[in-house]
Amino acid sequence: MKVxxxxxxxxxxxxxxxxxxxxxxxLFLQPEWDKAAEVTPLIIEYIKQNPQWELSLQxxxxxxxx
Numbered sequence: 861m862k863v864x865x866x867x868x869x870x871x872x873x874x875x876x877x878x879x880x881x882x883x884x885x886x887l888f889l890q891p892e893w894d895k896a897a898e899v900t901p902l903i904i905e906y907i908k909q910n911p912q913w914e915l916s917l918q919x920x921x922x923x924x925x926x
Contacts, residue, residue, distance in 0.1 A: 862888040862916055865899050871906055874913075888916035 861881055863874040871889070878887050889907065891899045907913045920926070 861885055862890055864890050864892050865903055866892040866895055867899065868902060871902075878912075887913045889913050890916035890918070893918060893921055 861878060863870060863877070865871065874889060889903045891903055903915060907915060
């Protein structure tokens, strides 16, 4: 399951829906592109405290591939 994070409240939303999926489901948090500078550090800190989550990035945008 991938959740795009726009603001801190999206982390609560992510936990709510993560509770509804199989325990084997991989969980990803991805910063919303236009807010990445703001929310990426928030996501990283959240993952440090909640290691069941992984970071997902839109690498194609960082390397300018459409």
